[in-house]
Amino acid sequence: MTQGRKTIETRTPGEGAPAPAAAEPIDLQPPRGTRDFYPEDMRRRNWLFGQFRETAARFGFEEVDAPMVENASLFTRKAGEEIVHQLYHFELHDRHLALRPEMTPSLARMVIARQGAMRFPIRWFTVTQNWRYERMTRGRRREHYQWNMDVWGEPGVEAEAELLSAIFTVLDALGLARGKVKVRLNSRALLEESLRGGVLATRPEAFAALCVVIDKLDKIGAQAVTDLLCDPAGAVQLSAGEAASVLEMLAARSLDEAARFATPGSAALADLRRLYALLDAYGIADQVPFDASVVRGLAYYTGVVFEAFDAAGSLRAIAGGGRYDRLAETLGGKPVPAVGFGFGDAVIGELLEDEGLWPALALDVQDVVFAFGEAEKPAAIAVASRLRRAGRRALLVLGTAKLKRVLGDADKAGVSQVWLIGEEERARGVVKVRDLAKKTEREEPLEG
Ligand code: HAM
Secondary structure, eight states: OTTOSSOOOOOOTTSSOOOOOSOOOOOOSOOTTOOOOOHHHHHHHHHHHHHHHHHHHHTTOEEOOOOSEEEGGGTOOSSOOHHHHTOOEEEETTEEEEEOSOSHHHHHHHHHHTGGGOOSSEEEEEEEEEEOOOOOBTTBOSEEEEEEEEEESOOSTHHHHHHHHHHHHHHHHTTOOTTSEEEEEEEHHHHHHHHTTTHHHHOTTHHHHHHHHHTTHHHHHHHHHHHHHHOTTSSSOOOHHHHHHHHHHTTOOSHHHHHHHSOTTOHHHHHHHHHHHHHHHHTOGGGSOBOTTOOOSOTTOOSEEEEEEETTOOSOOSEEEEEOTTHHHHTTSOOOOEEEEEEESHHHHHHHHHTTOOOOOOOOOOEEEEESSGGGHHHHHHHHHHHHHTTOOEEEOOSOOOHHHHHHHHHHTTOOEEEEEOHHHHHHTEEEEEETTTTEEEEEESOO
């Protein structure tokens, strides 16, 4: 493991294992950049993932999954992407494996494996944990969950429009008012078309590396980007004039401005115009500003690309995606067009926190069953079992507890009924049911 500070020895117990070294204190923190999910965190996570799943289902997408550990070669592309340098990877029994940093290559692998038998287009979604050894900032971690929606087998921008609509549907469901999040959108194909007569005529493969460099513009500035683009030993090798015209194109903030740089009869521009007409039909065109500086940092994108940001601009990207029509081919499959997005859990979590939009989520228990003494325990078990069989969520109080504390906890957790069985109730064959909301009490037979 490249990040490991120590080598871990694996040996079969009993096979000459060394005596344990003097006890070193065990670091009880989770690895930096990773999270534990306590019940209160898990409630939020489940709620958020529920919104992801429900939205995807409303668009007719089906959930799939793949192993978190893949062959490292699935991810080690050579275009200089950050994501490749951030890989958690290791050798085990002569295999070079990696924790997935994203879901898209695994999806491609799954599609390729059944490509001949598939009925395209397919609409798949995933909710998965991904690993990247990142420099940490707010909302940026070394593990994060991502909700992905991807369409495979549809070359037209109708697919993009559906996906963008799904992003706004989930934002609505999370309670974010329109305008709080903007999705900036561009097309890599527009840039590629205009470079086809120049540097890309002889080296089309330089395009992915060019986009990866341009993606750094915000971080490292125009001069550093120009230096990288023109580096004679670099992957792109533009002339100074070409680099300047690329940077000029990136300044366009409307389709009309972009049209000034586009090649005559540009197919990419026509696609963008069609996409905006579709977004208008969904009622979201005004939430999706065109921004020619958005190219995305992943090498495989080929067409429309987009990134969702909080409108205040204080957080990193909430979601990002685009069209990647050549990924299947690059990985050895037959060509199949594809487009999708990834929507992280961490940045949206920060935004929901800032906006006070996390709902109050309590322990999800409807009934609490309490026996006053040991002799009443079997009757309490029978009551709890009956409630559970009837589909209710019933918590049985364990051991010995004080009634006052049981009632206080139940009240705080929003439990609706507490079932109480004392000596006297048992003798009469009844159970006392206290309704905490209505503040009433009734009796029910123990048998039944
Ligand atoms: P990505 O832009 O690398 O794209 O990630 C998508 C989203 O995942 C980001 O916008 C962000 O919300 C979240 N994310 C990524 N890295 C981190 C991190 N270190 N900590 C917290 N959140 C993070 C992809 O991964 C593409 N595979 C998306 C895609 C799917 N494109 C097509 N289909």
